[in-house]
Amino acid sequence: MTADSIKEALKQVKYPGFSRDIVSFGLVRSAAFADGTAKVSVAITTSDPKVPTMLKTEIEHCLRAQPGVKDVIVELAVSAAKAAPKPGTANLGGGTTPAGLKHSVAIASGKGGVGKSTFAVNLACALAQILEKSGRPGRVGLMDCDIYGPSVPLMMGLGGARPEVDGENLVPLERHGVKVMSMGFLVDDNTPVVWRGPMIMKTIQQFVQNVKWGDLDVLLIDLPPGTGDAQLSLVQTLPLDGAILVTTPQPAATNVARKGGLMFQKVNVPLLGVAENMSWFEDATGTRQHLFGEGGGATIAEMLGTSLLGQVPLFPEIRAGGDSGQPVTVSAVSGKPAKAFREIATTLLNRLKVPHAG
Numbered sequence: 001m002t003a004d005s006i007k008e009a010l011k012q013v014k015y016p017g018f019s020r021d022i023v024s025f026g027l028v029r030s031a032a033f034a035d036g037t038a039k040v041s042v043a044i045t046t047s048d049p050k051v052p053t054m055l056k057t058e059i060e061h062c063l064r065a066q067p068g069v070k071d072v073i074v075e076l077a078v079s080a081a082k083a084a085p086k087p088g089t090a091n092l093g094g095g096t097t098p099a100g101l102k103h104s105v106a107i108a109s110g111k112g113g114v115g116k117s118t119f120a121v122n123l124a125c126a127l128a129q130i131l132e133k134s135g136r137p138g139r140v141g142l143m144d145c146d147i148y149g150p151s152v153p154l155m156m157g158l159g160g161a162r163p164e165v166d167g168e169n170l171v172p173l174e175r176h177g178v179k180v181m182s183m184g185f186l187v188d189d190n191t192p193v194v195w196r197g198p199m200i201m202k203t204i205q206q207f208v209q210n211v212k213w214g215d216l217d218v219l220l221i222d223l224p225p226g227t228g229d230a231q232l233s234l235v236q237t238l239p240l241d242g243a244i245l246v247t248t249p250q251p252a253a254t255n256v257a258r259k260g261g262l263m264f265q266k267v268n269v270p271l272l273g274v275a276e277n278m279s280w281f282e283d284a285t286g287t288r289q290h291l292f293g294e295g296g297g298a299t300i301a302e303m304l305g306t307s308l309l310g311q312v313p314l315f316p317e318i319r320a321g322g323d324s325g326q327p328v329t330v331s332a333v334s335g336k337p338a339k340a341f342r343e344i345a346t347t348l349l350n351r352l353k354v355p356h357a358g
Contacts, residue, residue, distance in 0.1 A: 001068050006031040006038055009066050013058045015044075016051050022059075029077075036070035038063045043077040045268065052078050098208060098238075100215040101141075103352045105272060106234065106243040108223045108264070110256030115277040116246040117146065118322050119312065119341075120222040121155045125329040126338070126345035127218055128177035134357040137177060139217040143207050144182035145234060146224040153184040157325025161185060169212045176330050181211050208238045217354050241352060242272035244309060249276060249296035261304040272351055273309035274301040275344060281314040288313075310344040312337070 010028055011021045022028055022042065029041040040059060044051065056074050063072045107120040120142065128140040144152035153159050156175045163185050164171040172179040183203065213219065221234060234240070243264045247257040261271055276297025280288040291314065301308045312318070315337040321328035328337045349356050 001033040001038060001066060003031040003033065005066075006033060006040060006063065009062055010040065010059065013055070013062050016048075016054050022055070033069075036068065037073060038066070038069050038071070039073040039075070041075040041077070043079070045079045047080055052076050098213060101213060101219055102217050103241045103354065104219045104221065104238055105348070105352075106221045106223055106240055106264070106269070107246060108243050108260050109246045110253070110258065110260035112224075114246055114248045114253050114257075115312075115318075117144075117151045117155065117222050118318060119246050119275060119277055120220055121152060121322065122318070122327045122329045122337075122341045123345055123348070124178045124220050125176045125327045126341040127220075127349065129329065129333070130342065130345055130349065130356050131217060131354075132177055134355065136217060136356075138174070138179065139215065140177065141172065141179040141181075141213050141216045141219040143211075143219060143221045144180070144184065145204055145207065145221055147183045147203060148224065150182045150184035151322075152180060152182045152222060154325060155322040155327060156180055158182075158185070159325065166212060169210050170206075171212050176327065179213060179216070181207055204234055205237050218349075218352065240269045242270045244272050244348070245274045245300070245304075246277055247274060247297055247300060248278045249290065249293040251293070251296065253292075254296040254300040258300050258303060261300070261306075265304075271304055271306040272348065273307050274298075274304070275309045276311045278314040279311035309347055310340060312340045312344075 007023050007028055010031075011023045013022050014020065015022050015025055015027070027042050027044055029043050031038070031040045033039070040063070042055065042059070044055065046052070056076055059074050060072045063069050107116060107123070109116040124140055124142040128137075131137070131139050142152060142156070144150050146152075153161065156178070158173050158175055158180060161173050163173055163181065170181065172181045173185065174180065221238075223234065245257050245261050247253045257274070264271060274297050278292055279297070280290045280294075282288055297311065298308045313336070315328070317332060317335065318328045318337050321331050324331075328335065329341050332338055346356070
């Protein structure tokens with residue numbers, strides 16, 4: 001047995017409550033083998049007293065089944081988790097905040113097709129407008145972590161653009177007062193990204209650590225749907241101030257969004273609220289038509305112990321703005337869609353306690 005073979009064997013041990021193993025989570029700090037004894041050091045952050053015992057038992061069981069192993073020593077360092085970590089503190093993986101970044105917020109959804117990226121783009125532009133009026137221009141960033149299907153470049157009017165390289169770092173592109181980084185800048189539009197989890201994790205780490213974000217009041221991270229590698233890699237890499245769940249009103253979306261919210265709670269990331277997208281369509285007479293049902297966002301927010309940040313109606317202008325690279329918050333500042341996003345942006349800044357003129 002070698003240290004590498006011990007770590008390879010430990011890939012069979014899943015972190016309690018997850019389908020991901022403790023090695024890919026980055027929780028195994030060291031491994032050694034001598035005179036028939038396998039010794040491993042593991043560091044975890046949890047407030048559940050059952051988790052350390054469960055992990056220790058699983059690790060011992062796994063390693064004792066390996067050929068040549070007569071004894072197992074497990075050193076388990078446990079740090080107590082907080083219900084709502086303060087900005088800049090570490091989450092599950094112990095990542096640290098880049099210099100100059102004050103607040104980082106994940107934009108997530110359990111299900112695809114709920115308009116999460118459209119929401120993230122317009123929210124970023126609305127935040128930038130509010131902060132610019134407050135004398136703080138260029139203080140909003142948008143990191144597109146949808147590795148397989150990045151749509152932020154198109155929606156921000158940056159399709160085909162390429163970031164500059166400064167030493168070992170990438171310089172984010174800037175549009176509409178928002179600094180932007182996306183996988184879409186690094187691959188050809190006709191080239192599919194066919195990667196396994198470790199490659200996704202490495203890319204997200206580079207987007208956090210090797211991009212010159214500069215001084216930011218708020219960094220929004222647009223995550224792909226679900227609770228997979230991208231989500232778990234992010235919480236290992238960057239201490240998040242919280243997450244916003246985007247959903248449409250119908251149960252098919254809210255039921256899956258709830259799972260996404262529970263995932264963030266498990267990894268010690270507080271929920272800042274739920275944003276309900278496509279809440280209703282307003283016809284020519286001004287009557288609201290609830291095409292996807294009604295009240296789903298408020299219901300899921302209550303179930304998760306958070307609040308409803310706001311509702312964004314189904315406006316054709318929002319879709320058109322995304323397709324043209326001119327988000328509706330920029331192209332029609334005084335319209336109803338832009339007002340809906342600005343209200344949510346103001347609420348978010350208040351919850352993050354970011355000074356602004358409103």
